[in-house]
Amino acid sequence: MILGSKLRTVRRSQGKTMQEIASAAGLSVGFVSQVERGIAVPSISSLRKLAAALEQPVGNFLEVSSESSQLTRSSERLPFTLGQNALTYERLSHSFGGSKLTALLIHEPPGHRTEPVSHEGEELFFVIKGEITVEVDEERVILRTGDSYHFDSTRTHCTWNHRTEVATLLWCGTMDVFGSSEIESPHQIPEKMARSSRVSPLYHVRMSTNFQEDKT
Amino acid sequence: MILGSKLRTVRRSQGKTMQEIASAAGLSVGFVSQVERGIAVPSISSLRKLAAALEQPVGNFLEVSSESSQLTRSSERLPFTLGQNALTYERLSHSFGGSKLTALLIHEPPGHRTEPVSHEGEELFFVIKGEITVEVDEERVILRTGDSYHFDSTRTHCTWNHRTEVATLLWCGTMDVFGSSEIESPHQIPEKMARSSRVSPLYHVRMSTNFQEDKT
DNA sequence: TTGAGATTTTAGTAATATTAAAATTCTGAG
DNA sequence: CTCAGAATTTTAATATTACTAAAATCTCAA
Numbered sequence: 001m002i003l004g005s006k007l008r009t010v011r012r013s014q015g016k017t018m019q020e021i022a023s024a025a026g027l028s029v030g031f032v033s034q035v036e037r038g039i040a041v042p043s044i045s046s047l048r049k050l051a052a053a054l055e056q057p058v059g060n061f062l063e064v065s066s067e068s069s070q071l072t073r074s075s076e077r078l079p080f081t082l083g084q085n086a087l088t089y090e091r092l093s094h095s096f097g098g099s100k101l102t103a104l105l106i107h108e109p110p111g112h113r114t115e116p117v118s119h120e121g122e123e124l125f126f127v128i129k130g131e132i133t134v135e136v137d138e139e140r141v142i143l144r145t146g147d148s149y150h151f152d153s154t155r156t157h158c159t160w161n162h163r164t165e166v167a168t169l170l171w172c173g174t175m176d177v178f179g180s181s182e183i184e185s186p187h188q189i190p191e192k193m194a195r196s197s198r199v200s201p202l203y204h205v206r207m208s209t210n211f212q213e214d215k216t
Numbered sequence: 217m218i219l220g221s222k223l224r225t226v227r228r229s230q231g232k233t234m235q236e237i238a239s240a241a242g243l244s245v246g247f248v249s250q251v252e253r254g255i256a257v258p259s260i261s262s263l264r265k266l267a268a269a270l271e272q273p274v275g276n277f278l279e280v281s282s283e284s285s286q287l288t289r290s291s292e293r294l295p296f297t298l299g300q301n302a303l304t305y306e307r308l309s310h311s312f313g314g315s316k317l318t319a320l321l322i323h324e325p326p327g328h329r330t331e332p333v334s335h336e337g338e339e340l341f342f343v344i345k346g347e348i349t350v351e352v353d354e355e356r357v358i359l360r361t362g363d364s365y366h367f368d369s370t371r372t373h374c375t376w377n378h379r380t381e382v383a384t385l386l387w388c389g390t391m392d393v394f395g396s397s398e399i400e401s402p403h404q405i406p407e408k409m410a411r412s413s414r415v416s417p418l419y420h421v422r423m424s425t426n427f428q429e430d431k432t
Numbered sequence: 433t434t435g436a437g438a439t440t441t442t443a444g445t446a447a448t449a450t451t452a453a454a455a456t457t458c459t460g461a462g
Numbered sequence: 463c464t465c466a467g468a469a470t471t472t473t474a475a476t477a478t479t480a481c482t483a484a485a486a487t488c489t490c491a492a
Contacts, residue, residue, distance in 0.1 A: 003260070006336070009370065013335045017469060031450050033471055043449060043479090044219070044257060044278070057316060059275020060336065062260070074362025092364035093340055100316065100390050101366065103340050120276070124309055124319050126386060128344065146290025148308035148319065170342060172388045174316050233438060247481050249440055259448090259480065 003047075006061045008036040010054050024053035059100075077105075087112055093172075103172040108132060113160035123173035124150040125159070130167030134159045219263075222277045224252040226270050240269035293321075303328055309388075319388040324348060329376035339389035340366040341375070346383030350375045 011021055018036070022029040026049055027042075034040035035050070042050065051058040077090040092103040108130075116135070125134060126148040134141050134149050136157045143149055151157065153173065161167045227237055234252070238245040243262060250256035251266070258266065267274040293306040308319035324346075332351070341350060342364040350357050350365050352373045359365055367373065369389065377383045 010336050019469070028451055029469085030452080030471075030473090033469095034450090037471085039471095040449070041260060044260060044263065046449075047260065048278070056336075057275065058278040059273065062264070062274040062278070071357050071359075071363065071365050074360065092342055093366045099338050099366075099368070101338050101340055101388065103342065103364065103366070103388060105342075105364075122317050124317055124388070126308055126319065126321075144290065148321075150309045150317065150319070170386055172317065172319060172340070174390065235438070244482055245438085246440075246442090246483080249438095250481090253440085255440095256480070262480075 003041070003061050004036045004038040007032075007050060007054070010056060010060070011036075014054065016054075021050065021053045025049035092170075100174045101172065102174070103170065106167075106169040106171050108159070108161045108167045108169060110161050110164045110166065114158045116156050116158040118156045119153050121153045121174045122151065123153050123171060124148060126170040126172075128168040128170055130161070130165055130169075131163050132159050132161050132167050132169065219257070219277050220252045220254040223248075223266060223270070226272060226276070227252075230270065232270075237266065237269045241265035308386075316390045317388065318390070319386065322383075322385040322387050324375070324377045324383045324385060326377050326380045326382065330374045332372050332374040334372045335369050337369045337390045338367065339369050339387065340364060342386040342388075344384040344386055346377070346381055346385075347379050348375050348377050348383050348385065 011018070018032045019029050022032045025032070025046070027046060031040060031042075031046075032050070035042050035046075047061065048058055051061060077092075087109065088107040090105040092105055093099075093101055105128075125132070125143060127143045127145050129145055131142060131144050134143055134157065136149075136151050137155045141149060142162075227234070234248045235245050238248045241248070241262070242265060243258075247256060247258075247262075248266070251258050251262075263277065264274055267277060293308075303325065304323040306321040308321055309317055321344075341348070341359060343359045343361050345361055347358060347360050350359055350373065352365075352367050353371045357365060358378075
């Protein structure tokens with residue numbers, strides 16, 4: 001039972017006893033023991049209490065993890081182009097069961113501008129090279145090389161490159177952009193993303209129906 | 217009741233009837249109706265079935281979102297040094313209610329090596345400059361500039377800088393490293409982190425009891 | 433207005449979520 | 463190695479409720 005063993009792993013990594021957690025959650029120690037060993041299953045309400053006692057989002061205990069890792073080589077990543085105003089991105093992260101982290105390397109051309117949008121999750125921009133302007137809830141911030149900006153994506157936000165050179169950004173966020181499908185071909189990814197409304201840097205682009213692989 | 221109304225919102229946005237969802241989930245229509253209106257609460261097992269029928273991660277129906285954002289300037293970030301073998305890091309992310317994303321800019325000196333460790337969450341390394349070796353479950357990979365590596369942190373992992381120059385890494389992960397305390401002073405952070413066993417790049421370091429702010 | 437499909441309501445009961453307390457195991461100091 | 467206290471597991475229960483089937487009501491297009 002994944003749920004119980006995850007609870008135990010987290011609790012132990014925090015160095016807390018079952019008694020401490022049970023007490024903080026308002027549940028009995030015996031019950032916590034049975035839950036951790038998969039003998040009992042908590043109600044959603046009790047699980048929320050346990051998650052709160054462990055200071056974790058509930059989802060951490062419910063998603064299925066599998067063992068996986070993914071290396072992406074700079075030389076092997078396929079750049080993708082979206083729209084006519086050639087935003088280019090490379091995927092750094094990949095999906096495995098329960099994974100929440102998505103990371104992209106984005107090349108944002110001069111004058112490129114995204115539409116204001118809001119959606120679930122949180123995200124962070126780190127500027128590797130160049131400058132962009134970020135607007136969150138109508139508050140504007142200029143990000144220069146080395147700067148970062150982390151915000152809750154439920155707030156209305158957009159970005160643009162106000163300079164004359166391409167900006168290179170590392171974007172990471174906590175929404176699953178690509179689904180659990182593995183990369184089979186470049187064309188599979190853009191189609192999936194065309195339907196996605198959750199990808200902050202990509203959703204903003206008024207996408208044409210044709211996507212092409214960037215041959216550079 | 218957030219859970220039920222989220223289920224209804226998603227179902228309607230997919231244009232599906234309750235009967236379709238109930239059938240796909242193997243539950244009765246009457247129960248789905250009661251759950252959506254908050255009259256009944258599903259077990260975790262039933263919620264998984266409903267989430268699967270709606271093709272959503274379970275966590276979507278359980279998490280609460282909140283609002284905040286944080287800018288970090290390259291010129292204003294305080295570098296922190298851990299241990300004698302001077303690993304230096306800068307914090308890019310910050311904490312707000314429900315946030316899961318942590319990001320650090322790490323300067324890993326030549327010969328620096330971390331202890332093998334496993335813990336909750338997932339993480340991704342992106343090499344901005346230099347090279348490091350990453351070992352996950354005894355599988356070794358060399359990461360060069362521009363490469364990235366994303367893996368589940370429950371797998372035993374460690375890293376080291378096998379070169380003669382400092383490596384600059386962007387590390388992001390889904391565990392809350394710093395807690396919900398805001399940055400008050402540089403010394404507050406290192407003490408908090410000294411107690412934390414959850415910070416993959418930092419936990420590995422055999423930390424001395426004295427932490428100093430890097431004056432460079 | 434009618435009728436088919438969708439949703440809500442009702443009345444139940446088998447299952448189980450969760451407990452208190454006893455038993456067992458673990459841990460660390462001496 | 464021993465032992466006491468802390469931590470965890472086990473046991474036996476029961477109040478609660480998760481979920482059902484079927485009837486009633488609502489909705490909407492023709």
